[in-house]
Amino acid sequence: MLNSRSKSALWRPWTPITQQADSMRIVEAQGNRVRDAGGTWYLDGISGVLNASCGHGHPRLVEAATRQFQQLVHYDPMVSSHDPAETLTARLAEILPGELNETCLLNSGSEATEAALRIALQYWRNLGESRNRVITFEAAYHGSTFLAQQLSGLPFTVSEWTPPFPIDHVSLPASPRAVRTEEGADELIALFARALEAGPPAAAVMVEPLLGLGGCVVLPAGFLARLRRLCDEHGALLILDEVFCGFGRTGRMFGFEHDGITPDIVTMSKGISGGYLPLAAVTVTSPIKESFVREPVAQGLRYGHTTGGHAVASAVANAVLDVMADEKLVENSAAQGATLLDGLRQLEPSPVITDVRGLGLVVAIEADSPESAAAIATASARAGVMMRHERGVVRIAPPLTITTDETAEMLQKIGAAVETAAEARR
Ligand SMILES: Cc1ncc(COP(=O)(O)O)c(C=O)c1O
Structure with missing residues (x-):
């Protein structure tokens, strides 16, 4: 078991050497949520590695x-x-x-x-x-x-x-x-x-x-x-x-x-x-x-x-x-994806957003800069939604099992995160 002082021997892929130690540690996942080592639960906006389409810990799987x-x-x-x-x-x-x-x-x-x-x-x-x-x-x-x-x-x-x-x-x-x-x-x-x-x-x-x-x-x-x-x-x-x-x-x-x-x-x-x-x-x-x-x-x-x-x-x-x-997951992907895309498009007037696009349950916010994208993803994690950003694009791809309530929660939290990122730039 690692304690906070141990040096990790894990070489994480696609991560600069200088940022290897910066990672969070996810210790548990259930349904459409994941928990970090500090006990905080997040809505999983990236489906694990974009692959947990049926959510986490599904009893039938x-x-x-x-x-x-x-x-x-x-x-x-x-x-x-x-x-x-x-x-x-x-x-x-x-x-x-x-x-x-x-x-x-x-x-x-x-x-x-x-x-x-x-x-x-x-x-x-x-x-x-x-x-x-x-x-x-x-x-x-x-x-x-x-x-x-x-x-x-x-x-x-x-x-x-x-x-x-x-x-x-x-x-x-x-x-x-x-x-x-x-x-x-x-x-x-x-x-x-x-x-x-x-x-x-x-x-x-x-x-x-x-x-x-x-x-x-x-x-x-x-x-x-x-x-x-x-x-x-x-x-x-x-x-x-x-x-x-x-x-x-x-x-x-x-x-x-x-x-x-x-x-x-x-x-x-x-x-x-x-x-x-x-x-x-x-x-x-x-x-x-x-x-x-x-x-x-x-x-x-x-x-x-x-x-x-x-x-x-x-x-x-x-x-x-x-x-x-x-569980009609393809249909749910189309329906929740449309709600997510519509909701995020309401944020387009924000000065930090240049485009919102998506298809089904893969939706992206293109920010005006990589810094704004990072700020949106960080604020969103603080609000309890895990997202991934690459260069200027923030990607949202939750499990296909996401519910209507969880989609609404995600939209509300991402909206607040975009507002925080816009304020920080002012
Ligand atoms: C479109 C596409 N093709 C291929 C790959 C590679 O898959 P893997 O990481 O399992 O080797 C990925 C991974 O993200 C992908 O998104």
């Missing part, structure tokens, strides 16, 4: 994990499959559209990105075509492994190493607010068209339905449908990164459903297991999987991890799907 722990913890996925993984992959095939039927189970969102790209690039080789160029958003975030990190052009992720294949980044043509307009949408799609036309044929275009870590940028309505058409015209695969948006976060089961499209490959993590255990998935269409019969070395996927598709994590994911259906 705890029970599903306990039952599976007692029956079979895990077994070598190369030697045997197990019921939880078989059931989960069959259920994913049911809820995903079209021919998205074939799923590989992994541990993290970054691994899902890694697998999706290996599959996409190998697919073209299986077909005898030498496509290997990948197009992504500059403000994308697809993970932090060596390869996944290179897909992003965000300044804080920039890698000093050369990627193993050409990656072209598309920058946002305008501010997040302007990009949501009709003109912004036209400019954005024109940039993707140019990226697809320039250079050798692209193997794949990989995008998030909403640019999460890149500033919570809500993409214009219809953008994904237009991008789907562009990819078809150029023969490129469309990979949708649903790691953050999937499983109800945007008010639909998957973010791409807002545009009614079917991607070729979908990556998932976070909400898939409600954050209770590490789990990720990459689902591809049947023709993509079938092409691997022609894979020259192994006739299959030369990729996988010891704990990929862990039996207990998969059992929890099956229970997550049951809880989401029984």
Whole structure:
């Protein structure tokens, strides 16, 4: 047990060395609230690591994990499959559209990105075509492994190493607010068209339905449908990164459903297991999987991890799907998200706010400066709402189980925090 004088041996990720000691310590979480070591309870405005979509300590998820722990913890996925993984992959095939039927189970969102790209690039080789160029958003975030990190052009992720294949980044043509307009949408799609036309044929275009870590940028309505058409015209695969948006976060089961499209490959993590255990998935269409019969070395996927598709994590994911259906969490995400967005938009006249945007239960306040964003997040934590801020953007993404009363409480406390931040600037 650490006492207040012990020096922590924990090296926290994505945190400057000089700020390692500044963290709070969360010791308990129940429902939509978390408690720190000092005994203060907070409304969880960030769902753990943006993954506790069913809230904390949900009895049905705890029970599903306990039952599976007692029956079979895990077994070598190369030697045997197990019921939880078989059931989960069959259920994913049911809820995903079209021919998205074939799923590989992994541990993290970054691994899902890694697998999706290996599959996409190998697919073209299986077909005898030498496509290997990948197009992504500059403000994308697809993970932090060596390869996944290179897909992003965000300044804080920039890698000093050369990627193993050409990656072209598309920058946002305008501010997040302007990009949501009709003109912004036209400019954005024109940039993707140019990226697809320039250079050798692209193997794949990989995008998030909403640019999460890149500033919570809500993409214009219809953008994904237009991008789907562009990819078809150029023969490129469309990979949708649903790691953050999937499983109800945007008010639909998957973010791409807002545009009614079917991607070729979908990556998932976070909400898939409600954050209770590490789990990720990459689902591809049947023709993509079938092409691997022609894979020259192994006739299959030369990729996988010891704990990929862990039996207990998969059992929890099956229970997550049951809880989401029984508690109507996708519907709740849409309804509470709309209330949250409407309420926060009332704050837009504040001098410290430049934009409020969101989709379902992911809502962002863009502040006039990183300092104002930090001031809003700090004041909000003092008032009892946990939020996260990156550069000038404060992100609010509570569990999908949030109630009407809790949404009202959150709005009232965030409103007071914005007022405090504005006063401090005067
Ligand atoms: C859209 C998106 N893709 C991929 C990842 C990487 O997932 P992980 O942190 O589980 O590796 C994240 C993580 O935040 C993400 O938001």
